[in-house]
Amino acid sequence: MGDHVRKTVVAPRSLARHFSPYLLSVTLALVEASGCAVSRGDLGMAFDEKDISAIKKGSATQADVVRLLGAPDNVIQLGDRDVFHYYHYTLKHGTFLVFSRVNIAADELYVFFDRHGIVDQVLFGPRTDKLEFQFWPFGE
Numbered sequence: 453m454g455d456h457v458r459k460t461v462v463a464p465r466s467l468a469r470h471f472s473p474y475l476l477s478v479t480l481a482l483v484e485a486s487g488c489a490v491s492r493g494d495l496g497m498a499f500d501e502k503d504i505s506a507i508k509k510g511s512a513t514q515a516d517v518v519r520l521l522g523a524p525d526n527v528i529q530l531g532d533r534d535v536f537h538y539y540h541y542t543l544k545h546g547t548f549l550v551f552s553r554v555n556i557a558a559d560e561l562y563v564f565f566d567r568h569g570i571v572d573q574v575l576f577g578p579r580t581d582k583l584e585f586q587f588w589p590f591g592e
Contacts, residue, residue, distance in 0.1 A: 488546075488547060489545075489546070489547040490545070490546050490547075491543075491544075491545045491546075492542070492543065492544050492545070493542070493543045493545075494540065494541065494542050494543075495539075495540070495541040495543075496525060496538070496539050496540040496541060497522070497540060498540050498559070498580075499521075499538070499540060499559055499561060499576070499578070501576075503520045503521055504521075504561065504574065504576055506520055507520065507563060507571055507574050508571065509571050509572065509573065509574065510570065510571065510572075511570065511571070512570070512571040513569055513570060513571070514534065514536070514565060514569045516571075517536060517563050517571065521536075521538055521561075524536035524537055524538055524563075525537055525538055525539050530564075532567040533564065533565055533566060533567055533572070534565045534569070535562055535563065535564050535565070536561075536562070536563040536565075537560070537561070537562055538560070538561040538562075538563075539558055539559065539560050539561070540558065540559040540580060541556060541557070541558045541580075542556070542557055542558075542580040543555070543556045544556075544584075555584065557579040557580045557582065558577075558579055558580065559576075559577065559578045559579060559580050560575075560576070560577050561574070561575070561576045561577075562574070562575040562576075
């Protein structure tokens with residue numbers, strides 16, 4: 453006699469139910485593999501505001517400023533005048549899955565000298581203390 457072959461047809465809903473646990477497992481594995489990362493970095497030395505306030509306009513010399521703060525990061529020449537530029541940058545970075553957010557802020561100090569090398573003006577802009585870490589890459 454003839455052998456009967458029994459064929460089972462799987463309906464689409466039952467197929468989805470059958471593969472759902474596997475699909476969920478693979479999705480979770482991919483999410484975990486892509487991961488999350490957090491980093492922070494600094495460039496330059498942080499400023500001590502006592503040192504900045506010790507720079508006296510009209511009497512401090514270039515040598516006095518170097519003694520207090522070290523060598524400048526840049527020396528800018530404006531005609532017959534020099535400007536010492538010091539900086540400190542802070543970076544905060546967060547990655548979530550494939551999304552990334554980077555925030556950077558800088559403290560910058562400019563010391564202007566007259567043509568005789570005496571401090572004429574001191575400008576300091578502190579901003580790194582206001583830098584927030586933002587892990588989520590969208591919006592504020």
